[in-house]
Amino acid sequence: MRHYIVLFIFGLLLISTSCRTDFDTVASSGDLKFSKDTVYLDTVFKNIGSSTYQLKVFNRSKNDISIPSIQLKKGLNSKYRMTVDGMNGDNGKIFKDVTLLAKDSLYIFIETTADITDANPTDFLYTDEIQFDSGLNLQEVALVTLIQDAVFLYPKQNPDGSKEKIQIEGKSVDGFYLDENDAVNGNELLFTNQKPYVIYGYAGVPENKTITFEAGARVHFHANSGLLVDNKASLQVNGTISTTDKLENEIIFEGDRLEPEYADIPGQWGSILLATSSSNHSINHLTLKNATIGLSIQGQDGTTFQLKNTQIYNCSQYGILAKNALLNSENLVINYCGLASLSCIYGGNYVFTHATINNNWQSSTQVAVHLSNSLVGAKPENNALTQATFNNCIIYGSNWNEFNLDKNPNAAFIYQLNNCLLKFGGSGTNPDYQFATDPVHYNQIILNQDPKFYKVSQNKFNIDKNSSAFAKGNPAFAIPTDILGKTRTSPPDLGAYQSADFPK
Template sequence: MRTFIFLLFIGFAISMSSCREDFEFKPSTGDLTFSKDTVYCDTVFTNISSSTYSLKVYNRSNKDIKIPTIRLARPDSKYRITVDGMTGENQNNHTFRDVELLAKDSMYIFIEVTADVASSNPTDFLYTDQILFDEGTNQQKVELVTLIQDAYFLYPKRFSDGTTETLTIEGIEEPIYGFFLDENDPVNGNEYLWKNDKPYVIYGYAAVPNNKILEIEPGSRIHFHAESGLIIGNGATLKAKGTLEDKIIFEGDRLEPGFSNVAGQWETIWLTAGSTNNEIEHVIIKNAVVGLNIDSNDGNFMPIKNTEIYNSSLIGLYAKTAKIQGENLVINNAGITSLYCGIGGSYEFKHCTFNNNWASSRQVAVWLNNYYKDIDGNTQTEALDQADFKNCIIYGSNTNELLLDPDSGAAFNTSFSKCVIKFGTTSNQLYSFIYDENNIKRSENPDFLDVSKNKLIIGDDSSAKGFGVNIGVTNDILGNPRTTIDAGAYNSVIFED
């Protein structure tokens, strides 16, 4: 037995010594390979941190190696890197020493950048650096490139006692993180004129007070940070009038392509009760919680023309006891409904396209009602004086995309003329109009180009082609003359294969 134990010990010692070489790391010889030779970080605003990007480093040799240094080339680099989960020697993680990498193995390097326009190349606004692997003749490198975009930054003031500016809004108990615009701001100048020379980035809610007009130039781009938005107060006015060539765009402040169609990145554009003379034309609103939130306005019809609202996590256009005239309005995809006209009001929609393919069994494209529940649970009604839809498309992925939701305590007046409506069978007399084949095409495919990419142009085989009548909206949303009168915001086209 003692001999057996002795032989076992000798065998174990021999096996350990034979494996020792596996744990001896040789200096690298410049033979690393990389998942990419240049890491392009997507466009960021000045002094706003980027997303995190990754680079994979491979040791394809049969030897375990030790990389003497991995570092950023610029000593004052605005980039930050972590190597295989490790932090570097200094505060900004610029240098890593003696990094071990096993044979036939790989590791990740994660990269971020926070830079400003002043540090970028003045001719192209690119900020560049390199990750250097090893030194001397064995040195290898991977390029780092990002585009820095300058912007106007609007945000609440911070006071000397450490508190920040807030807004008190009627009907909301808690103050909200926000600020009033300033026509004599020391940095931005007149904040009641949003210019198109560079983007605006908004933190918190930007508010327009009584008797003030916010005018937004054609071609302006407005980016909202998370939980931010725009408030047009009682007696205030929004003039957002773009052109066919220079649309005004409202969206989130994440510029990476992966965020281009992500809903709920910012809050809303809120036209509060009593806001007056608002105009919206040639505007795109993307990726909000609620795209447009319109309370009871000043009693006059508010025009919304040639406007697109996409990817709202709750509601695209949320109108309450409002008066709206919509022409060439396109709303696509929302968690609850693309268009909500509730608690009464008056609405006219001509040549509009309302679609909802949100992945939910309860979503609809259009929801109309004339009541609400107060805080005590009691039903309060307001007359829906009119909700007229002419030459419109109401469609989506569910069987029924139109919800008529009245209370008998107030008027509920709706009309649908020459519309394509996604709707199944029903015995409810409210929907009797959907069986009028001369006036309504029920559940016939409008043949959209690509709903997932918000391309709601209709094809040559669309059920909406030629179904409309002349109601005075002479051009479609793209500015094309309406020779054949199609339902919806777009003229039909022949799709290319």
């Protein structure tokens, strides 16, 4: 029994000794170390919350310390907010008596939501500092955010609290129709380059109206948002050649997250939807990225959709999904799409000249090009593909086969590839893929030769003279200038880009 009493007393002494040192702290002496001296919160639109950014604070000393205060210099009026090791403090602005153990660190997570009026009017920067302690022991870490002004377009809220709705393919979704005489924004059917636009929900173009995008316009779509061009309405995207890396005359459609980590994430927003009876569409010098379906073309009223000098990247389903459409395309580039870069279904009439249609999505089923003359559930299920012509094109990607024909014998299926570089792993005896012996459908096909694109991972599909696509085009199909406005030689190169030396 005496033995157990001794062990019990020894245990109490051990516990009390270890506990005492854990809670003994000394005041901070201004020797904290930080993972960075300035936290840059990437550009945000006014009144849209930023991503969360991290600052790590280190105690290099042998003593547990108590930091009397960690606070934002602007105090409770600051537009920044923080958590310190999971604590919220006083409204995320002020924290008192924060303990930091010896040889340990703590995490501070920072966010902001600010208006353009909060920023410096000369550079649109909103700034503050995180202050650690005060007086002689004061240490500071700067916070910097660029606030960008924008035109915000969104559904109105109904008296019952629900949002305004529009109909898309028989479904009711959050959306609204653009108004050419809006009391706040003026003509909402004209997108200029004066400010970027941010769209929430689906913006609809009313019947018999035309939406126009001027050169240099920037449009950002929130999650589950997009553009609907309704029956008898028209889309005019009027970009022009840019002369600098800022792409000052390019029109850009993308998501509304501006942080670099979102730059190439697919599926951030919905689609550009062209309704069945929409009319007279024209797109020139557009870059569209990070959508679910880039262009969803539901058929037109018999007018030809002119698609020129356009780039479509990083779509979670399709770059272009065209259903019984009438489309003429020049200098088109598509890459990285979950199902197909280009899918033309339920027939239609298509001509693609000097297109680079690639797909580097990492799966066993994705393709660059898919053609079909049927659609399950449609009435009738089969519809004539009266033309699908590819001239001086590159059809390539990371999969074994990047070209898929889905033919139904109950409707016409007319297609032809002329002077194209094509990736296709094995045709065997399938009569649809006899590239060398079927002149009705295939002429001058370069099969399974690497085009040696500049940087596929960065969606840069330029080629040089070492490419298998160099000078392999037919001059009869040549478009005089490439997607960058560079004059093509004769014979022309395949794809959207005229060859040039790669940057060093």
